[in-house]
Amino acid sequence: MRIAMLGLGSMNGAILSGFLASGVSADDVVATSRSAASARARAAEHGVTVLAEEDDAEANRRAAAEADVVFLGVKPHGIVALCTEIRDALRPEAVVVSVAAAVDLQMMQDALRAGQPVIRSMPNTPLSVGLGVVGLVPGAHVTADQTDRVKGLLGACGAVHVIDEAQIDALTGISGSGPAYAFHLAEHMAAAGVELGLDPALAADLAARTVQGAGTMLVENHISGAADAAALRRAVCSPNGTTERAIGQLDSHGVPEAVVAAVKASADRAAEMTAQLREQV
Numbered sequence: 001m002r003i004a005m006l007g008l009g010s011m012n013g014a015i016l017s018g019f020l021a022s023g024v025s026a027d028d029v030v031a032t033s034r035s036a037a038s039a040r041a042r043a044a045e046h047g048v049t050v051l052a053e054e055d056d057a058e059a060n061r062r063a064a065a066e067a068d069v070v071f072l073g074v075k076p077h078g079i080v081a082l083c084t085e086i087r088d089a090l091r092p093e094a095v096v097v098s099v100a101a102a103v104d105l106q107m108m109q110d111a112l113r114a115g116q117p118v119i120r121s122m123p124n125t126p127l128s129v130g131l132g133v134v135g136l137v138p139g140a141h142v143t144a145d146q147t148d149r150v151k152g153l154l155g156a157c158g159a160v161h162v163i164d165e166a167q168i169d170a171l172t173g174i175s176g177s178g179p180a181y182a183f184h185l186a187e188h189m190a191a192a193g194v195e196l197g198l199d200p201a202l203a204a205d206l207a208a209r210t211v212q213g214a215g216t217m218l219v220e221n222h223i224s225g226a227a228d229a230a231a232l233r234r235a236v237c238s239p240n241g242t243t244e245r246a247i248g249q250l251d252s253h254g255v256p257e258a259v260v261a262a263v264k265a266s267a268d269r270a271a272e273m274t275a276q277l278r279e280q281v
């Protein structure tokens with residue numbers, strides 16, 4: 001299966017790292033970027049061909065023309081223009097997969113040739129280490145076989161959920177944006193350790209491995225059905241112990257409400273962006 005990755009920034013770069021680690025051959029991937037300098041840097045980093053728009057105005061069309069699956073990894077406001085740009089270069093059976101927030105299937109289908117298969121996705125950056133989460137919304141012209149092929153590709157680097165388009169903003173609020181919430185937590189746990197006198201490198205290591213361990217334990221218990229997040233949290237809290245005091249601080253500082261507000265804000269922003277993009281097309 002030949003793969004094109006148009007726009008090799010944070011998200012498409014993370015997906016590409018996941019693909020290569022899961023056994024996709026670098027020879028089967030052609031990527032594009034805007035500048036020649038970033039194309040060289042990304043090619044050296046991943047060992048794949050990266051064409052630069054700066055060198056070749058046809059870079060995206062060339063990469064798309066050969067591909068069975070085309071990942072669109074540019075910012076949301078650039079997706080429709082990119083669809084229009086590659087429209088006539090795509091093979092009719094090539095599956096276009098957008099990773100962009102807010103750009104709905106209709107906007108992409110309208111910009112591509114009639115009948116072109118399109119999948120809207122919401123991935124997250126831990127795909128780079130094989131622990132991603134992806135929401136997939138197959139468009140009207142996608143066959144079950146094409147969905148399975150994309151699901152198989154992404155499923156080798158994370159958990160894939162096929163969902164309705166109406167659910168994608170909520171999924172974005174949890175798993176699309178969510179890695180940033182976990183990084184934010186680790187960032188501030190480490191900063192507190194430094195305030196308490198720890199060496200910054202030690203504090204960062206403690207925070208990172210604690211988030212990793214808690215995450216792995218949570219997923220294992222979730223899969224087996226043995227315990228949910230609340231039960232695992234309670235198991236760390238000895239009565240009148242250190243953690244109970246700490247969780248009391250999180251609760252009295254409004255952290256549970258803040259997390260709910262954060263997830264909703266991400267979902268609401270996605271919907272707001274969709275409305276703005278619809279006004280522009």
Ligand SMILES: NC(=O)c1ccc[n+]([C@@H]2O[C@H](COP(=O)([O-])OP(=O)(O)OC[C@H]3O[C@@H](n4cnc5c(N)ncnc54)[C@H](O)[C@@H]3O)[C@@H](O)[C@H]2O)c1
Nearest residue numbers: 007008009010011032033034073074075076099100101123
């Ligand atoms: N970063 C995340 O965690 C994340 C998660 C889920 C979805 N997304 C989605 O991924 C998309 C990209 O976000 P990102 O964070 O990777 O941004 P980014 O800025 O890191 O990457 C975008 C890349 O596209 C390149 N680019 C722009 N126009 C181009 C063109 N015409 N041809 C070729 N390359 C072009 C840019 O140079 C840049 O490298 C967005 O639509 C976003 O909604 C991002």
